[in-house]
Amino acid sequence: MRVSRKKWTVIGLFLAVVMIAIQFIRPGISNPPVTGEIKVPDDVAQILRASCYDCHSNQTQLKWFDQIAPASWLVAQHITDGRKVLNFSNWNSLAPGDQKGNLFLSVNQAMFGEMPLASYATFHPEAKLTPAALNTLKTYVNSLAPVKISDTSRRAVAEKQFAQWTAGALPTVQQVSPVLNGIAYIQGYRNWQIVNISDRYDNGTMRVILGNDIAMKAIHAHKTNPWPNGTIFAKVAWEQLTDSNRIATSGELKQVEFMIRDDQKFASSAGWGWARWKGNDLKPYGKTLTFSQECVNCHQPMKNNDYVFTEPLTEDDRPEKITGLPQGQLITSTIDKNQHTHSVLYGNEIAVQHARSGAPGPYPAGAVLTLATWAQQDDAHWFGAKVPQHLQSVEVVKVDANAAYEQYLAPGWKKAAATLRPDRISYITQLKAAVIFN
Template sequence: MTKLFKRKMMIVVVLAVIAITTVTIISINTTVIANSPVTGEIQLPADVKQVLMQSCYDCHSNETKLHWYNKLPIAASLARRDITKARKHFNFSEWNKLSPNEQNGLLWEMYNMVNAGEMPLPSYTALHPGAKVSPTGLSILRNYLNTIKVDPAFNADKEKQADSQYLKWVNRYAPPDSLPVSANGIKHMPEYRNWQVMSTTSRLDNGTMRVMYANPVAYNAIKTGRINPWPNGSVIVKLVWEKLVTASGDIRPGKFLNVQYMVRDSEKFKDTKGWGYAKFETPALKPDNESPSKCASCHQAANQTGYVFDLSTKD
């Protein structure tokens, strides 16, 4: 071994020691994210909660447990970004801040995101393999959801509300003077009535029924199987009603709740995977401008069909 080589080796070792020491000091002094107090913990059966604690709590609660490698440079900022985003979406430690409807919707969304392999994030489970939800864990979640299904029953009040809405509609119907527009520029399109029906659904999770329409561009994309990605100009419209049980036991559309849009423009809506989302509530068609980001997040579970959920499939 030459003297020169020994000197080079020494320099490398010194630099490595300096680098490791620096990283260690930075890591010790790094606060990735603070854990705020638990103010309104979710209440669930113990086995269900155990699954969520094991797989979701590190990001979706104020009880985040970090490892040494989460504090390293770059890793710390990635962890901070993911946890901040996760807590904003929902936080098990502040669950009581959500309305019962929001809580219910999120529980079903959680299951479906896990079932689709979208959650926990693969980048997280790569380092925390124990956080992956096992088939047994999925089964525990599914069995719990089955206990909170909305089972529609005949309800005279709901029938009255639906009838009152219907009578106002048929007696005072007039074309609107101007069409409502959402904050992201999507306008209500009454011409959807002339489009083909894409599908119909019956929701057991929230007691609604829906009819979906596809405009000619979207209809053609479905027929030709060109939906990954969907062509620009595709529009999908979803009408949502409360289920109403009739005297015969059949279920028909009751009170109209909202109309929802997916509009394809890969450039304009690139932040939400090329789809613009809009929702107009009640017969007044009031834009719900908070929905687009929530819609985009949930629609990840339908990544196989270009983020569109309601397509009928074959076995």
């Protein structure tokens, strides 16, 4: 049935009246005073102003079309949300570590096209980041994370935590409260196998990602996108203690995180349950249930990788393939800032029990220690991190009446004859275990 011209006119007039009427419903976008604007080089400041300030500062400059309802309502919400997450006009309200962390996170969001929002950049093409502008941001932000030699106070904190840990004076799993979404701290995760390792130079931590049996089975079967239900990752982060030779060892344990895959139970948070505990008292992270959304937002660039940043070590980069020995359990890890290598010390059950006890004296007979060393490369998924590139060497110490030493070197992996190497045996057996709560 045709609509008459008169009816079209009435419809048009009605819509015009509605459009005029809704213009009086103003979202109330204001620009509060600037209390402490970020101080950066001029070229960086220009990029931030063009690409970030309209939503992430108190210096919003709206176009005429941004102020027409209903578009103005959406713009107002973006500004409100943006200022809550990050406000360059209140920069001095953030601790120095949080300032640096927010800049690294911002670059990561920009790398994967999450920021500026596509809906915003479509109508504000001047906000789009060019490759040159992104490189300028990367260069500046990278300069904020130099290698720092750890002072005695930081070492004292780590030593105190280690002493409390080996004495059993830290919270047990039964004493740790669950996070607000109901996820409880998982006992026994420290004996899981290693999925991968990470050098987070952006915040001065080193990390080990462990996986439960379901995760490791999926890795070996190359079925990781999506990960199967029941997969659990444990990510453990330690402060890097760096000496004058630029060798970093594990210092104070900073936090333990879990990602639990259950696409039904955790459907509202991208199919994953998120949980984090921080500090000596293992305080649950998150003030409200919305903390899970923070995790989802951070992992959003990896949505096509089932929200997982970590790429598992390849089969060829696992030391057990080289030695024929079982992988063993984590004892500790080290990073050589000069050689750009990352090493992990594994041990069999005898070795691990001795190392985690903090007992003085040599390892008991039957202990087997494996030190695997990887060359590093920039993490393609996280600006501010380095991950293994390829396995360089594997060293094995077998403790018996005498400690036997074996070495395997890439690329041929020819096993050197078992021999006494007091220098390497001493180095490997004297590495202190990293604190890892159970």
